[in-house]
Amino acid sequence: MTNPLSQQELIEIANRSVPEVWRTQIKKEVQPSPILDLPIPSPRIATVAWTSSRGSGEMVLTISSAGAHSVVQNLLGTSGNCVTEETDLEDVVGELCNMVAGRVSTELRNRGLTGILHPPVLSRTSPTDSAHSPTATLCRTHWTCEDYSFTFSIDIHPNAS
Amino acid sequence: MKQKILSIDDSKTIRLLLARMFRPFQVELREAGNGEEGLAQAKEVRPDLIILDYNMPVMDGVTMLQHLRSEPELRSVPVIMLTAESNPKVISTVARLGVRDYVVKPFQEQALIAKVSKIIALHPQDTAS
Numbered sequence: 136m137t138n139p140l141s142q143q144e145l146i147e148i149a150n151r152s153v154p155e156v157w158r159t160q161i162k163k164e165v166q167p168s169p170i171l172d173l174p175i176p177s178p179r180i181a182t183v184a185w186t187s188s189r190g191s192g193e194m195v196l197t198i199s200s201a202g203a204h205s206v207v208q209n210l211l212g213t214s215g216n217c218v219t220e221e222t223d224l225e226d227v228v229g230e231l232c233n234m235v236a237g238r239v240s241t242e243l244r245n246r247g248l249t250g251i252l253h254p255p256v257l258s259r260t261s262p263t264d265s266a267h268s269p270t271a272t273l274c275r276t277h278w279t280c281e282d283y284s285f286t287f288s289i290d291i292h293p294n295a296s
Numbered sequence: 297m298k299q300k301i302l303s304i305d306d307s308k309t310i311r312l313l314l315a316r317m318f319r320p321f322q323v324e325l326r327e328a329g330n331g332e333e334g335l336a337q338a339k340e341v342r343p344d345l346i347i348l349d350y351n352m353p354v355m356d357g358v359t360m361l362q363h364l365r366s367e368p369e370l371r372s373v374p375v376i377m378l379t380a381e382s383n384p385k386v387i388s389t390v391a392r393l394g395v396r397d398y399v400v401k402p403f404q405e406q407a408l409i410a411k412v413s414k415i416i417a418l419h420p421q422d423t424a425s
Contacts, residue, residue, distance in 0.1 A: 159402040211312050223308055230309040233351075234401045237380025241400070244382065252381050254306065254351050 139189055139248055145274035145289045152238035153278060153287050160234060161209045165280045175284065179203045179225055180258045181232035185240060187250030192291040194239055196232035202283030203228050229255035235287060298324040299416045302343035304334035304360065305378070306352040314347060317405050321418045331360025338370055344416045348395075350379035350386060358386070361393040374415045378403065 150167065157165045177200035185192045198206070207227050233255050240252055275288040301323050303314045311327045318325050326341050328334035331348075332355040338346065346364075350357040357377065365371045377390055380401040387398055397411045412418060 156402045159404060210309065211316060226307055227309045230307040233307070233380045237382060237401050240380070241382045244384075249383060249385075251383055251386075252351060254353065 139293060140243075140246065140291060142274050144246070145291065146276060148239055148242045149274055149276040149287055149289055152235050152242065153276065155238055156231065156234045157280060160231075161206060161280075163209055163280050165278045168277045168279045168284060175199045175286070176201070178259060179228040180260070181225070181229040181255045182258070183232050183236035183255050184253040185236065185243070185250045186253070187243075187248050188294070189248055190291055190293045191250075192289065194232065194236040195288045195290070196228060196235060196285065197287075198228055198231075198285035199283055200224070202280075202285055205281065205283055206231060225257040229257050232287075239289060298322045299345070299418065300324045300326065300341055300343045301412075301416075302326045302328065302334060302337055302341065302346045304328045304331065304337075304346060304352070304357070305349040306330055307349070310349070310378070313405075317409060318418075320421055322421055323418065331355030331357060331363075334360055335363050338364060338373065339367070342369070343373060345412060346373055346375045347378050347412075348375050350377060350381045350390075358389055358393070361390060361395070365393055376408075376411060376415070378408070 154165050157163050175197055178197050179200060180195060180197045183194045185194065203224050207224065210227065236252055240250060243250060273288065273290045275286055277286050278284060299322065301318060303311050303325060305311055306329050315325055326337050326343065328337045330352045334348070348357045348360065357379065361375065364373065374396045376397045376399060377395050378399045378401065382400045390398065396415055399408055399411065409418065
């Protein structure tokens with residue numbers, strides 16, 4: 136079964152969703168950066184799964200530890216001082232990914248792909264590209280905000296039927 | 297008298313965000329990390345408003361709402377959903393369970409405060425009654 140969305144469509148969706156979440160929730164503007172697969176130092180990775188009757192997918196936010204700390208301060212202000220544990224820092228990244236995934240999910244629904252989001256899963260290591268299905272559409276976008284950079288990717292797999 | 301708001305979300309980030317948002321107001325904010333804890337807190341504090349996430353471990357927002365509506369003393373507590381989930385089936389399900397408003401993340405803080413103000417009176421901290 137062919138993928139219901141092209142890579143270009145997913146890139147356009149990501150290009151609308153990521154800046155909106157940063158602008159609305161963090162009060163910061165982000166800039167798309169040239170695609171450079173440079174390693175992100177001390178990455179914090181959040182993955183939100185999305186399932187629908189026509190396919191499934193994953194949305195992944197990868198941000199450096201320093202970037203995550205910056206997000207905490209912008210998002211929570213002095214309340215961010217309460218974020219002291221490593222798990223709390225990961226929670227911020229997970230919630231951020233959850234918000235972007237929510238925005239993406241709305242766009243997918245507007246294109247006839249109504250799905251359900253699952254709670255964020257947190258890790259420190261990226262899935263390898265070889266793990267992706269050959270029929271998957273993978274879109275990876277790169278961003279900078281002030282002094283940190285991050286990536287957001289969308290990976291949609293059509294159902295086998 | 298402070299309004300009692302119960303924030304039920306598995307994300308500490310969202311709970312901190314709401315705590316910061318309501319700090320300027322005479323609000324007693326209680327927190328719970330899932331629907332089960334939220335239900336126990338609701339029975340204990342009888343909140344004036346619940347702000348509820350959908351996707352949570354242990355007990356999700358819809359299940360929690362169903363339990364809440366089956367409790368005679370809690371069934372009329374107003375609930376605002378605050379979630380990244382915008383699936384129409386979920387929205388329709390919680391609407392049938394009497395949710396007063398549905399806010400999709402990302403959200404504007406002032407817009408959420410405006411929605412809360414339509415349900416409960418929010419008095420600034422410096423004008424204590």
